[in-house]
Every structure is written in structure tokens, then in C-alpha cells.
Amino acid sequence: MAMRAPAIDKPADGPHVAAEIGRLAVLLVVATLLQTAVAANIHILGANPDFVLVFVVAVALLRGAEIGAIFGFVAGGIVSIALFEPPGVRSLALVAVGYLVGRYAETADLSPNIAPIVSAFVATLIFEAFSLLSQFLFGREVPIVYLTDHWVIPLLVLDSLLAVPLYLVARWWLRGERRVRISET
Amino acid sequence: MARKRALRRRIVVAILVVLSVALLTVYFREPADGPVHRAEASAMHVVAPLQSGTARVIKPFRDGWNWASQLFSAQSQNRSLRTQVQQLRSQLAQELLQQQQNTELRGIQQMRDSSVFPRGSRFANARVIARSTTAWYSTVTIDAGSSQGVRVNDAVVNGQGLVGRVSAVTPDASEVTLITDQESYIDAMVVPNDAQGLVAGSVTGDVTLQYVDRSEKVVTGQVVMTSGMKGSIFTRGIPIGQVSAVAQQDVELYQSISVTPYVDFHTLDLVMVVL
Numbered sequence: 121m122a123m124r125a126p127a128i129d130k131p132a133d134g135p136h137v138a139a140e141i142g143r144l145a146v147l148l149v150v151a152t153l154l155q156t157a158v159a160a161n162i163h164i165l166g167a168n169p170d171f172v173l174v175f176v177v178a179v180a181l182l183r184g185a186e187i188g189a190i191f192g193f194v195a196g197g198i199v200s201i202a203l204f205e206p207p208g209v210r211s212l213a214l215v216a217v218g219y220l221v222g223r224y225a226e227t228a229d230l231s232p233n234i235a236p237i238v239s240a241f242v243a244t245l246i247f248e249a250f251s252l253l254s255q256f257l258f259g260r261e262v263p264i265v266y267l268t269d270h271w272v273i274p275l276l277v278l279d280s281l282l283a284v285p286l287y288l289v290a291r292w293w294l295r296g297e298r299r300v301r302i303s304e305t
Numbered sequence: 306m307a308r309k310r311a312l313r314r315r316i317v318v319a320i321l322v323v324l325s326v327a328l329l330t331v332y333f334r335e336p337a338d339g340p341v342h343r344a345e346a347s348a349m350h351v352v353a354p355l356q357s358g359t360a361r362v363i364k365p366f367r368d369g370w371n372w373a374s375q376l377f378s379a380q381s382q383n384r385s386l387r388t389q390v391q392q393l394r395s396q397l398a399q400e401l402l403q404q405q406q407n408t409e410l411r412g413i414q415q416m417r418d419s420s421v422f423p424r425g426s427r428f429a430n431a432r433v434i435a436r437s438t439t440a441w442y443s444t445v446t447i448d449a450g451s452s453q454g455v456r457v458n459d460a461v462v463n464g465q466g467l468v469g470r471v472s473a474v475t476p477d478a479s480e481v482t483l484i485t486d487q488e489s490y491i492d493a494m495v496v497p498n499d500a501q502g503l504v505a506g507s508v509t510g511d512v513t514l515q516y517v518d519r520s521e522k523v524v525t526g527q528v529v530m531t532s533g534m535k536g537s538i539f540t541r542g543i544p545i546g547q548v549s550a551v552a553q554q555d556v557e558l559y560q561s562i563s564v565t566p567y568v569d570f571h572t573l574d575l576v577m578v579v580l
Contacts, residue, residue: 156356160438215325267508
């Protein structure tokens with residue numbers, strides 16, 4: 121199935137704002153439930169997929185840096201609460217992911233079929249590097265080689281595989297993308 | 306126009322970054338009943354029932370998947386029974402699910418009735434509703450909280466042995482730090498010879514018994530259980546696991562002992578909190 125090129129966000133018109141927020145909120149709830157209740161049961165190649173991260177990537181590709189960063193912040197906060205993680209760490213990482221992927225969508229000439237995969241791959245790298253650094257700063261044990269072999273590489277594969285279906289789901293649910301010319305940004 | 310949008314975007318991101326850092330800072334600096342912790346507890350009021358519901362919906366699929374995996378290996382060992390097994394699959398699946406649950410409940414009941422826990426101990430049964438999905442934390446969320454009398458540092462067990470300890474509590478749910486977590490340390494002893502040490506988790510998920518003197522004779526297959534030392538949060542005699550390897554090096558003061566936990570953390574479902 122050929123995909124349309126991920127395109128760039130433009131602020132929605134007044135009457136559509138509430139519907140847009142509602143759709144993003146539903147996506148947020150679905151992503152959070154998938155992450156907290158389903159992801160832990162999917163143990164492939166030694167890692168659990170990161171649904172929230174991939175949904176943040178999809179939203180950032182479809183709606184741009186600003187919405188991507190906000191979606192990442194809120195999603196990170198909710199998942200942190202649900203999993204009793206220190207709040208702020210996941211949010212900060214997902215803000216960075218949402219913003220960078222959004223900027224990539226706004227400024228780069230995207231190849232239609234591989235943009236979600238490339239974005240998810242890079243976003244996973246950024247997220248895991250950030251997690252590694254934050255855990256190091258928290259004074260926890262950080263065996264980099266072990267984690268790279270047993271966690272990061274399988275996760276890169278899993279998240280990249282999930283990128284296309286979740287991107288298509290997000291695009292369908294958000295009623296496609298709103299385009300602006302790259303020159304406007 | 307474009308410049309305005311770019312400026313707004315940068316301001317929004319800057320605010321989100323500052324908010325994240327502020328949240329993190331306040332969380333670590335405030336007491337356990339501080340505003341961020343309270344907000345977290347309030348949010349769990351909403352999140353926990355959703356997680357609980359989703360976990361219940363998913364459980365049959367998860368169990369079905371596990372059952373199918375087990376069935377697949379059985380079929381490869383005995384292909385002649387395949388046809389018959391397929392016909393009975395649906396019925397068998399239901400029976401296996403019930404049997405598994407009964408076994409878990411029976412194990413918990415046996416643990417409860419054992420002499421491990423002092424007379425008059427109170428217990429709260431709970432179900433695992435979420436699990437940590439990062440490599441960094443070995444934690445699960447259970448559907449019992451302060452409303453059921455659960456408090457931080459309560460021991461959590463199941464029919465197989467020690468699961469972990471309660472590390473955070475909200476009215477409706479609690480976080481349990483598993484014995485495999487790298488910040489988990491438990492006073493333990495090897496029986497029958499009573500060698501004392503600390504059972505520690507790790508980021509790799511391996512469990513080791515540390516600080517056991519080299520003079521102590523420990524062999525593979527011996528049982529490791531909580532020692533109930535003064536000040537320990539665990540009562541004496543809760544089974545933890547079995548010694549799976551022992552290594553001694555001349556330059557080390559202590560032995561390096563690997564422990565295989567009795568609890569299967571991948572299929573952890575029903576647990577009991579010792580109040």
C-alpha cells in the first residue's frame with residue numbers, strides 16, 4: 121500500500137480545533153493503554169515495543185513540531201504516572217522527539233514510504249540515548265554494551281516495524297494531514 | 306507570519322522543557338506527600354481502572370498465546386496427537402486457563418497458610434495490571450492500594466515465593482519493585498547451612514547473592530530465602546530462589562553466587578501483599 125508523503129501541520133481553524141484536540145486526546149489514551157497494558161506482554165527479541173514513542177513520531181510527522189512536542193510531553197507524563205516512573209524524564213525525551221521529528225517533517229523533502237520508518241528509528245535512538253544518560257545521572261548501573269545488544273537494537277527493529285501501521289492508523293484517525301508549504305516555516 | 310510561528314514554536318518547546326525539568330526536580334526534592342506525588346496519586350484514580358480493565362481484556366489473549374506456545378512445542382514432540390489436540394483445543398484452552406488460575410490461587414493460599422508469616426498477619430490479594438516496559442526498571446503495578454491497607458515496603462509474594470516490595474502507593478494501585486530490579490537488595494540466607502548475604506537484582510535481570518563469605522560452603526541447588534534480619538522488611542523464611550552457580554576467585558573476599566528466582570516474572574498475575 122503506497123503512502124502519501126507525511127506533510128506538515130498548520131494550526132486548525134477555529135471550529136475544527138475542538139475536534140482536533142478530541143482526536144488527539146483519544147489517540148493519547150489509546151497509545152497510553154497500549155504502552156502500559158499491552159506492550160509489556162509483547163516480548164519480541166528481548167524488548168517491548170514503545171507504542172507511545174511511535175505514536176509521538178506519527179503525530180509529529182502529521183502535525184508538525186509544536187503539536188508533536190506537546191503530544192510527547194503529555195503522553196510522557198501520563199505513561200510515567202501509570203508506570204510509577206519519575207515524572208519529567210520520559211516527557212522531556214518525548215518533547216525532544218516530537219519537536220525534532222516535527223521539524224524534520226516541516227523542513228525536509230520527505231520520501232513518502234520511508235519517512236515513518238526512518239523517523240521511528242532515529243526517534244528510538246534519541247529516546248534510548250536520553251534514557252541511558254538520565255539513568256547514568258540518577259546513579260544507576262548502565263551496562264552500555266549489554267543494553268545495546270539486548271535492548272536497543274531489538275527495540276530499533278520493533279519500533280521501525282511498528283512505524284508504518286501506527287502511522288497509517290494515526291493518519292486515518294486524525295483525518296489525514298494538513299499541508300503548508302515548506303517555505304512558510 | 307512565518308517568523309511569528311517559528312518564535313511561538315520555540316517558546317512552546319522551551320516551556321515544555323522547563324516544565325519537564327521542574328517536574329523532575331520537584332518530584333525528587335519534595336516529601337512523599339508533596340504536590341507532585343499527590344497529583345500522581347490523583348491521576349492514578351483515573352488511570353488504574355483503565356489499566357485494570359485493559360489488563361483483564363488482554364489476559365485471555367496473553368494466556369492463549371502462552372498456551373499456544375506451549376502447545377506448539379508439545380505438538381512437535383508428539384505429532385501423532387495433533388489432530389486430536391486441535392479438536393480439543395478450545396475446550397482445553399479454557400480448562401488450562403482455569404487450572405492455571407487455580408494453581409496460582411492455591412499456591413497463594415498455601416503461602417498464606419504456611420508458618421512463614423506471623424500469626425495475625427493480614428494479606429491483600431491483588432492482580433498485576435501493568436508492567437514496566439523499559440530495561441531500567443523491573444516493576445509492576447498492582448490493583449491494590451492504600452484503600453486496601455497497602456503501605457510502602459510491604460512484602461509482595463505469590464505461590465512460588467518472594468515477588469518484591471511495595472515501593473509506591475496510591476489509593477487504588479501500588480508499584481511493586483521486583484527482586485530483579487537493580488535497586489532491590491534483600492537480606493537472605495542459604496539453607497540448610499545458613500550462609501547470610503544480600504540478594505540483589507540487576508539491569509540484566511540476573512539475580513545474585515552477594516557478600517557471602519568465602520569460608521561458607523554454598524553449592525548449586527541450595528535454597529535461598531529471606532533471613533528476616535533485624536531491620537529487614539521481610540519476614541524470615543520467604544523462598545526467593547535456588548542457587549544456580551557458585552564462583553570463587555582468589556582475589557575476591559566474597560563468593561559470586563547466581564540465584565534463579567522461584568517466581569516466573571514473565572507470567573506474574575496474581576499476588577498477595579503482606580500488610
